Amino acid sequence: MMTHVFTDGSPTERPNDFGDDPATASQQVAEMIGLSTELTKVLAEELNLTNEDPILAVRVNDAWTAIHSQATADAILDDIATYNMVPPNRRDAAAGHRWIFHFNKSSDIDDCRDQVLGNSPNAFSLSPAAVAHGAVGLPAIPMAFCAVIHKIGVREDDVQRYDFFYM
Structure with a gap:
């Protein structure tokens, strides 16, 4: 069984270990981090186009931007997008969405987090x-909520909440 914890803190168990189709996975992410219907559709489309790399989905916390500004959040998202990339390459989704980031492997997400922590501890x-x-x-x-x-597999995705911006 896999356990998913949603933004309301409630765990939900699933009886399979094989992953979900992109539409179901994007809906799970939406529930975990609070994506709008429009962004959920964008994520589903991106998952349909993606091979086997891990993806970090980020929803910026409005309460944080009210204190620190959207420009500061955008700069941090740019740090994630350009982490270990040769300019002008970015790891954002091909459509230019500054909240869907592709990585080569899961450990790269952890390394990126460490760099962001060093650059932007606030x-x-x-x-x-x-x-x-x-x-x-x-x-x-x-600053944000992440998954x-x-x-x-080509049509199978495994979703996990990721506490990227938590200590």
Whole structure:
């Protein structure tokens, strides 16, 4: 069984380990990170076009941009898009969506996160679990909510929430 945790904190178990079709996977991501219907369709289209690379889907947190600005969020998204890329290449989706990022392997997402943490520590917050255990220090508002989609076949995707902007 695979467990998915949605933005409301509720886990949902699925009885298969084989992944889901792009439409179902994009809907799962939408529920996890709060994508609009329009962005869910964009993600489904992107998953249909993608081979087997992992994808990081990001939804910027409006509460964070109200404090730090959309321009600051865009600069951080650009850092993700250009991480380990030779200019002018970017890892954004081909259609220029600054919230869908393709990586060669999962460890590249972790390495990118480490670089973003070093460059923009104000984008990170304590995880809900850390706050529940009494941790203090960092703000409670992350820059964005994220999910990783692993392509496990041409028509099969595995979705996981990814706490990219949490400590």
